[in-house]
Amino acid sequence: MTTADSPRRAEGWTAAVRQRLGLGRLLPLGGPADGSWIAERAAAAVLRDASSGSGAVLGVLRIDSADADAPPGPAPVPGPPGALPHGPLRIEAGFSATAGRPLTATADTLREALLSAAARRLGLAVDEVDLRVTDLLEEEPGPAAVPPVDLHAAEPEGAAGKAAAGVPGVVALTRVLGSPVQTGSGHVRVELATAGEHRALDVAREVRGAVAAAVEGGPTVSVLVTAVVEEK
Known part of the structure; x- marks a missing residue:
């Protein structure tokens, strides 16, 4: 039986599955035309790495829409089920630090590190960083x-899979939410992991172009980055 709240129930079920798998939210990379998303877990790992040397130890970190109540705009490229729409994002995090340096200065350094990593290493459009001290x-x-x-x-x-795997910066195709390549009517979604030395958004753009050129009919293509792998 179909009810009026079935879509909401389906979205809640999808979110619950993502949380159980540890992915967190599916965050938009770039703008609406980029058709790319990244798992919150993958983005958070990069941000934590970037915070090293700031004098702070990150605690709980959350990334969400800056304006959760804003209605989603038009989506030229369909995203993964339950993915956040493209728009500005907000980082919320707790941190610990010593009192040997003013906490406001440590917070400023940490904020700059997070903003820089979000833009330069990932391609996240972060407008706000809300920090709070949780321990000394x-x-x-x-x-x-x-x-x-x-x-x-x-x-x-x-x-599609071979074209995506051949793009520089793609470490592997992944199957966290199902098959690494999902196909529908005129659309292909690719799930993958990127290398840390490549900006995730740039890799996703290249993958979209390569897959669109390789698949007959020139479908729309979306990309979901489930992990960012740093060199050891």
């Missing part, structure tokens, strides 16, 4: 440990 440290923090990344890598198959 007795000693200066050392380098943060980088947890291993479980890619859920998949072998590239078909014209």
